[in-house]
Amino acid sequence: MPRKPFSLKAYLALNRDRATAVPAFSDRAERPAGRLLWVHSDTPSRNRALISVCQRIRQQRPDLGVLLTGPDTVIDTCMTRDQLPAENLTEINAFLTHWAPDHCLWTSHALRPALLHLTSERGCGLTLIDADDREWTTPGARWLPDLAPGTLAHFDTILATDSAAERRLRRMGFPPEHLIVAGPLTEAAVPLDCSIRQHEEMAALLVARPVWLAARLHPDEVSLVLRAHGRASRLAHRLLLIVVPDDPADQHAVAEQVEAAGFRVCHWDAGEMPDEDTQVLLTSGPEDLGLWYRVAPLAFVGGSLVPGLPGHDPLEAAALGSAILYGPAVGRHLASYSRLAEAGAARIVNDIDSLATAVSHLIAPDRAAAMALAGWETVTAGAAMTDRVVDLMVDRFDRMEAH
Structure with missing residues (x-):
């Protein structure tokens, strides 16, 4: 002392x-x-x-x-x-x-x-x-x-x-x-887990298709995302959208909007698998987001097009190699979005037109890959400090238990 x-x-x-x-x-x-x-x-x-x-x-x-x-x-x-x-x-x-x-x-x-x-x-x-x-x-x-x-x-x-x-x-x-x-x-995200076998299976199934993800959607955003998908699909006829509601309680409301839009839908939680004709893969909630971030090179992070919502952490997408699109209502996660945007890893969209344009532009593999790399470098910038702290604390508590 x-x-x-x-x-x-x-x-x-x-x-x-x-x-x-x-x-x-x-x-x-x-x-x-x-x-x-x-x-x-x-x-x-x-x-x-x-x-x-x-x-x-x-x-x-x-x-x-x-x-x-x-x-x-x-x-x-x-x-x-x-x-x-x-x-x-x-x-x-x-x-x-x-x-x-x-x-x-x-x-x-x-x-x-x-x-x-x-x-x-x-x-x-x-x-x-x-x-x-x-x-x-x-x-x-x-x-x-x-x-x-x-x-x-x-x-x-x-x-x-x-x-x-x-x-x-x-x-x-x-x-x-x-x-x-x-x-x-710096802020980081613990990478979401997924089944290796399932990832390999989906990656092989979708290898030749352009894919984008709408993650953690609020029901009020579904119509905007679906209309943007329709416009982007005119330029990329095999484009697949993966829709992930933020709250499983909203799955029926989301499913009704997807069905009403007239897309050919694959219901993931019913055991269905996408085929060549599938336009939208619909899930019931975020349970498998670790898989979808790995499969989709481009992700729109929901809860950001509707004012008043708390928003969602974009680092979970960046940590798994997704280029990121987001709306202006990011709530308490503004600092993370700003950091990613400054690094060229994320792009803001404000409406259907800008979302459709961004999707059409960024589904090109080289463009999405450049953004994803920038996101990965941003997420891992503070990895040295984080690793040292984790190692230090685990060692301290291990030694406490040994005495």
């Missing part, structure tokens, strides 16, 4: 008796049994990136509980959320007593000296990731000496984004042997 510098001692004394409302244990979710990993971030995009990291960790340690603090984002059902306590010792102790985390992944340049000090005092490991060359901030009074160096000293390991960030941390006195340059943390 590092010695507390004067600035930290003074800060802790100032925050010892500050009156704040302390949440009762009964107001918090129940602590998961077994080991608990606590992760904290300061932005929605970092939070989503951390969630994907935790999903990777839980693939190797499915018994691990995960607590998230930070901006609200959609979380995995196996994870728990809470608010970060204020910098008040009573509230912090209540938080730590209830959750009793075994390790904390901190992803923020906004440091919390009291919280991190008390966390370390309780024997919870601390790892800071995605540390770049920005200033470190603390909520201490201006007259106090800089609290950042003493607070950073509580971390066991810091993963820096580049050599400039590493040099800055070394100048602040952080031990170089506990510094790792691992690249930036």
Whole structure:
């Protein structure tokens, strides 16, 4: 345990008796049994990136509980959320007593000296990731000496984004042997799985046909997608559209629209297979999306042509080699779509005309492949940081179990 510098001692004394409302244990979710990993971030995009990291960790340690603090984002059902306590010792102790985390992944340049000090005092490991060359901030009074160096000293390991960030941390006195340059943390997607046999069978069946996918469709988007498919089919007579509703409860409403449009339909969930005359392959829901993203070189990600919907993560499509089309209503996933669009991996469409034009243009294999490659490179840009964090956390928890 590092010695507390004067600035930290003074800060802790100032925050010892500050009156704040302390949440009762009964107001918090129940602590998961077994080991608990606590992760904290300061932005929605970092939070989503951390969630994907935790999903990777839980693939190797499915018994691990995960607590998230930070901006609200959609979380995995196996994870728990809470608010970060204020910098008040009573509230912090209540938080730590209830959750009793075994390790904390901190992803923020906004440091919390009291919280991190008390966390370390309780024997919870601390790892800071995605540390770049920005200033470190603390909520201490201006007259106090800089609290950042003493607070950073509580971390066991810091993963820096580049050599400039590493040099800055070394100048602040952080031990170089506990510094790792691992690249930036970016949002990623755990690739959706599928049957290898089924993929090989469908790829062989559709090898000579142009194919595009409408993934996670809302019923209000089906008519637009079908009309765009009809227009694109005039230029590519063997074009096949795979329709995947987002909600299985909508399958009947979607099926009625597809049948009414007059296309020759293959009902996948009824056991049918597409033949040369099939124009639309209709599924009941997203269960087999891992297969369809692999089969279709071009994917329109639904929930984006209807205002007011939360949108869907485009990274799951990019991770499996699909060029991406999307509408303007992407909700909370704007940052991911923007990143893919800037890389040339995704293109926005606003209506039937632009969707039909984009499909006609991008079903050419070379064009779709160029976009898919750009998407793959974007998704894997933060793979180094993600891999290091996953390996580090799995190793830490394995060693805990061994002792």
